[in-house]
Amino acid sequence: xxxxxxxxxxxxxxxxxxxxxxxxxxxxxxxxxxxxxxxxxxxxxxxxxxxxxxxxxxxxxxxxxxxxxxxxxxxxxxxxxxxxxxxxxxxxxxxxxxxxxxxxxxxxxxxxxxxxxxxxxxxxxxxxxxxxxxxxxxxxxxxxxxxxxxxxxxxxxxxxxxxxxxxxxxxxxxxxxxxxxxxxxxxxxxxxxxxxxxxxxxxxxxxxxxxxxxxxxxxxxxxxxxxxxxxxxxxxxxxxxxxxxxxxxxxxxxxxxxxxxxxxxxxxxxxxxxxxxxxxxxxxxxxxxx
Amino acid sequence: xxxxxxxxxxxxxxxxxxxxxxxxxxxxxxxxxxxxxxxxxxxxxxxxxxxxxxxxxxxxxxxxxxxxxxxxxxxxxxxxxxxxxxxxxxxxxxxxxxxxxxxxxxxxxxxxxxxxxxxxxxxxxxxxxxxxxxxxxxxxxxxxxxxxxxxxxxxxxxxxxxxxxxxxxxxxxxxxxxxxxxxxxxxxxxxxxxxxxxxxxxxxxxxxxxxxxxxxxxxxxxxxxxxxxxxxxxxxxxxxxxxxxxxxxxxxxxxxxxxx
Numbered sequence: 001x002x003x004x005x006x007x008x009x010x011x012x013x014x015x016x017x018x019x020x021x022x023x024x025x026x027x028x029x030x031x032x033x034x035x036x037x038x039x040x041x042x043x044x045x046x047x048x049x050x051x052x053x054x055x056x057x058x059x060x061x062x063x064x065x066x067x068x069x070x071x072x073x074x075x076x077x078x079x080x081x082x083x084x085x086x087x088x089x090x091x092x093x094x095x096x097x098x099x100x101x102x103x104x105x106x107x108x109x110x111x112x113x114x115x116x117x118x119x120x121x122x123x124x125x126x127x128x129x130x131x132x133x134x135x136x137x138x139x140x141x142x143x144x145x146x147x148x149x150x151x152x153x154x155x156x157x158x159x160x161x162x163x164x165x166x167x168x169x170x171x172x173x174x175x176x177x178x179x180x181x182x183x184x185x186x187x188x189x190x191x192x193x194x195x196x197x198x199x200x201x202x203x204x205x206x207x208x209x210x211x212x213x214x215x216x217x218x219x220x221x222x223x224x225x226x227x228x229x230x231x232x233x234x235x236x237x238x239x240x241x242x243x244x245x246x247x248x249x250x251x252x253x254x255x256x257x258x259x260x261x262x263x264x265x266x267x268x269x270x271x272x273x274x275x276x277x278x279x280x281x282x283x284x285x286x287x288x289x290x
Numbered sequence: 291x292x293x294x295x296x297x298x299x300x301x302x303x304x305x306x307x308x309x310x311x312x313x314x315x316x317x318x319x320x321x322x323x324x325x326x327x328x329x330x331x332x333x334x335x336x337x338x339x340x341x342x343x344x345x346x347x348x349x350x351x352x353x354x355x356x357x358x359x360x361x362x363x364x365x366x367x368x369x370x371x372x373x374x375x376x377x378x379x380x381x382x383x384x385x386x387x388x389x390x391x392x393x394x395x396x397x398x399x400x401x402x403x404x405x406x407x408x409x410x411x412x413x414x415x416x417x418x419x420x421x422x423x424x425x426x427x428x429x430x431x432x433x434x435x436x437x438x439x440x441x442x443x444x445x446x447x448x449x450x451x452x453x454x455x456x457x458x459x460x461x462x463x464x465x466x467x468x469x470x471x472x473x474x475x476x477x478x479x480x481x482x483x484x485x486x487x488x489x490x491x492x493x494x495x496x497x498x499x500x501x502x503x504x505x506x507x508x509x510x511x512x513x514x515x516x517x518x519x520x521x522x523x524x525x526x527x528x529x530x531x532x533x534x535x536x537x538x539x540x541x542x543x544x545x546x547x548x549x550x
Contacts, residue, residue, distance in 0.1 A: 160411075161404040162397050169380065169391050176378040179340075181366035181395035181458055 002133030015247020020202035021224025022239035024195035031191035040221025046203025047212030075196025232280025299348035326514035371460035392457025445476035
């Protein structure tokens with residue numbers, strides 16, 4: 001029982017971060033049909049900027065805020081410097097553009113920061129809580145609570161606000177959205193900024209547990225992508241479910257089989273989804289108009 | 291000063307001169323039809339005026355102000371709405387939701403109040419919904435308001451797109467082949483609809499191949515051929531113009547035009 005609860009919490013914690021990355025993928029994919037492989041770099045920026053600002057004497061909450069702003073600005077730049085100028089390019093070209101951007105961001109981070117691993121202090125101490133005999137880090141609760149808040153906030157934004165509805169209209173039919181007076185370029189920029197901010201928050205929350213370095217983005221992007229595919233790409237609920245399921249699969253694979261195979265799980269999931277369930281758990285089958 | 295004035299518009303795609311020095315004007319409550327053989331540049335003219343293509347020469351004035359090259363959303367904000375020959379519908383939404391999206395510019399933007407779902411926001415949403423239902427009734431789709439757009443027949447989608455365009459309360463409505471693919475009954479509905487819209491003071495510009503429709507409802511007709519202006523005038527002037535008969539109408543077309 002203790003072991004099960006332990007693995008459950010470990011899985012949910014990493015799963016929550018995957019869910020945030022997957023949500024970032026989803027938001028950009030929905031608005032622009034681009035799969036943004038620089039998504040992991042936003043998570044890295046969240047952690048790294050917070051660490052360096054904090055070490056330079058900035059109070060932690062302010063450092064975190066700064067990191068979110070830096071990531072959102074990077075997302076905006078990514079859109080206006082790399083994606084928008086390639087307007088009209090095929091989706092595959094745009095995906096390659098995002099891979100290039102991710103390599104660039106990683107390289108810059110390596111130069112501006114360094115190549116070391118860095119930690120942040122846990123937000124509310126390191127004293128584990130005892131739940132059913134398992135030791136739960138308070139930081140895990142921060143990750144779960146923070147992710148939950150973001151998911152809820154994003155849902156409210158998309159469902160209730162005029163701007164959120166504009167994002168959904170742009171996703172549904174960009175030309176039609178443009179016609180009714182929606183500034184679709186603004187909407188796309190917003191999608192990149194918000195998904196970068198979401199990724200950064202994930203990176204900040206998880207750094208006290210997993211540490212961070214300039215290179216953590218690559219694997220996170222791949223896993224977030226696997227989570228988004230598992231849930232059904234383009235579906236926000238699917239992104240969250242896919243993230244949590246992937247986190248749990250990893251944790252139980254590590255605990256019950258061998259931790260050597262932990263990182264392999266995500267790739268196994270991608271393969272299984274592609275072979276057996278191309279539209280994902282909650283995705284709808286693609287409908288082509290001819 | 292006309293409400294909408296296009297002057298000397300030219301555009302080329304590679305070596306093809308799709309438009310050469312084409313212009314038109316249209317005023318409140320007026321119906322202007324643009325006709326011509328396939329490839330004459332009618333839709334291209336629409337796309338240039340509504341900001342989808344950038345003209346290589348010429349200008350577009352709305353209320354006397356230069357709006358050449360403005361993106362479609364900015365033109366929508368200035369009161370120019372359009373529909374498409376090949377339908378640009380939000381297929382995943384219901385008919386009513388499609389029209390409600392058209393209210394985008396008419397709703398105020400208050401992020402905080404919207405997140406909290408304050409009464410003022412709910413009231414505005416109710417108003418948008420009611421107004422959108424009225425528009426669906428106006429185009430004859432009130433019965434199908436809550437059906438998903440995917441399931442609607444072609445003629446209904448044509449009218450749905452018109453309702454959505456009207457939702458932003460345009461002063462100029464540009465319709466690209468509103469009756470294409472519609473059966474005679476549906477065409478008659480569209481006919482009635484366009485007349486009603488013009489009576490409300492909206493300037494209507496339409497591209498259309500159905501000569502009966504064109505002759506019945508237009509105040510003026512502009513004839514294009516190979517990207518150039520071939521003729522312009524009242525329906526009766528145009529249908530007896532030998533150049534127009536040669537280039538476009540033919541003998542059969544003349545019969546249809548006179549039958550109107």
